[in-house]
Amino acid sequence: MSTDPQAADQPASAYDLSHETEVENLATFALLVDNEAGVLHRVVGLFAARGYNIESLTVAETDRRAHTSRITVVTRGAPHVLDQIEAQLEKVVSVRRVHNVTRDPNGVERELALVKVRGTGAERVEALRVGEIFRARVIDTTAESFVFELTGAPGKIDSFVELMRPLGLVELSRTGVLSIERGATGM
């Protein structure tokens, strides 16, 4: 093995046999894309072909007149891998803009979750009380269940889910992360 200090900076590859443990970070990319057939496949296919992870994915048309959609992808990787993902996304002809929300101090990330909890008695009361603390809305109720609607940063939803689990969590549905920048300017 080389002992040169620079060698430690080199990214992993087929030839870097050890694949030393690198710190992987979550990152959220917001993409503005041309809303045309197959555009989602181009983005997802890029991630699959190059072996990048997708932690969550949301997509919807955001400007009908300009035929543009916004895709929000949460991925995971070492810093140089995240740089490479950004550069690869920018190469896609149908992608108009790529924004690394996680690296932007003005980036805001939110997620919506629908959480079904089943229980009676003290557990049911406790579930309702936790829901109030998290400012979740109850959108359906039966004698033995609630459906909560909750928005927030992904971490907040994770905490809520963990608290609900012992109280009778039945089902969870999450939208995946959405993002926007604080301030007056658009993407």
Place this chain on the structure above:
Amino acid sequence: MPSQKTLTPTNTTATQEMTGAEMVVRALVDQGVEVMFGYPGGAVLPIYDALFQDNAAHGDRLRHILVRHEQGAAHAAEGYARSTGRPGVVLVTSGPGATNAITGIVDALMDSIPMVVLTGQVPTHLIGTDAFQEADTVGITRACTKHNYLVKDVRDLPRIIHEAFHIATSGRPGPVLIDIPKDVQFAKGTYAGPGEVVHAHAYNPRTKGDPAKIAEAVRLIANAKRPIFYTGGGVINAGPAASERLREFAALTGAPVTSTLMGLGAFPAADPAWLGMLGMHGTFEANHAMHDCDVMICVGARFDDRVTGRLDAFSPGSKKIHIDIDASSINKNIRVDVGIVGDAGSVLDDMVAAWKAGGHTANREALGDWWRSIDHWRARQCLRYGHSDSVIKPQYAIERLYALTRDRDVYITTEVGQHQMWAAQFYRFQEPNRWMTSGGLGTMGYGLPAAVGVQLAHPDSLVIDIAGEASVQMTMQEISTAVQYRLPIKIFILNNEWMGMVRQWQELLHGQRYSHSYSESLPDFVKLAEAYGAVGIRADTPAELDAKIIEMIDSPHPVIFDCRVEKNENCLPMIPSGKAHNEMILPEEGDDLGAVIDEAGRRLV
């Protein structure tokens, strides 16, 4: 914001009513296409009909070359593009027509070859019904094109074709595919010329390098004691002017120049500053200079694994400058100190200007030491091989081919394998666009159809496919195309009866267990040539080789040359798998190469 057209309109009064099929032909003519390669079928018949009528009305202003297999069409288009700098155009039918073309499309993607592929598709109302010869062509090719389109409305067709040419030829070039359902080919609409359409995509690649980074790079180079240029196919793609500028800048800096397989010819092999190709089968001097340099100037290359060898020991002491038109190539495999996104030609222009404006001069004293090191490496004569009076050595065959063709107007294509590496080592290129080979994808069967494309673009030049007997059989049928169009291509087969590179790796890495790498049954290539209507020549001994090569060159017909060479020759020097540039194996050490490669190296490709 949609980008505006940049191409100059060839006809300002182009707007008129016509069918989709007529639009295709018209758009190709307006894009300046003179030759296309294709194969008809049910789903493209309207386009072939429009082509027939256009040829009848306007002479052969748009020539169609009928290949024998769609893969041949794609490789021929690549050869045409690589040797001219213009986009190659392919026209094939739906289903198998499209799938057969895919190897050539991926090849063009990997080697950044501008190509526009038109595929027929079943009528729109049948898409998704598993109709006859239906394939999800845009789905299949999304991952292997720079961009692709399914045309669902004839009104979009002119815009899409013109945009496709723009995308294929600008930025980092690549293949763009347009899938056209049969009903869209029949539908009538209004044609618009290249200057009249508005592009739908915000595609606008950056070609001009960042001046601050260019200034930083020039400062680094001016202070270098052991600089080296490592250049690639990006210099060729940037046009002949980029090669001129590379030569000028190399002379100003006094730095040696090495190149990837794809970049051969950008810098003249006759120049004393030329070190030969680098990488796995590159020269000892090029690889050692890369390892020991203090400033590396990478121009239009991408730190491919065949070039770098073991990454954690790649040129450990150097500052690295990387010029590439593709931002994703920078810091992909190797972290660099100065990354400049831009066209190789434009950035080299700016660097030469900055060098002159800054009054920089090369450090002649330090360079003197550097060149003495290089001369020491050169003295190892890494390309020497054992001569024989009885058997033709493959290296000798290429040396003689070069000696007998060097003063001619010659273009070389290759297949993939040992012969390809020997061609890269022993054939000396002085100009860009003269060397067509499958680098990234490594496609056996590339060279013969590529030669067809090159010969069409350069009808009076000598076009030679340096081939192996295994590779050439993958697309052998295209010799029939060469005969049909009277293209006097020369297929120079180094016939050792083995898949030579596979045999070499099995010898070195798999205990000499030659699993399925020997051709137990080969055609008689001389008779095969004659069966196709071409000329067959065989050479068995070194003594007769020159006369036979001259006979081949002098023939006005396509020739298949069966050059029977030493069967067990290994391609050396070689950086063994998992080793660094300064751990190269020279020919005299080649006998126990298997012992040099460790267990981890064996697992690599």
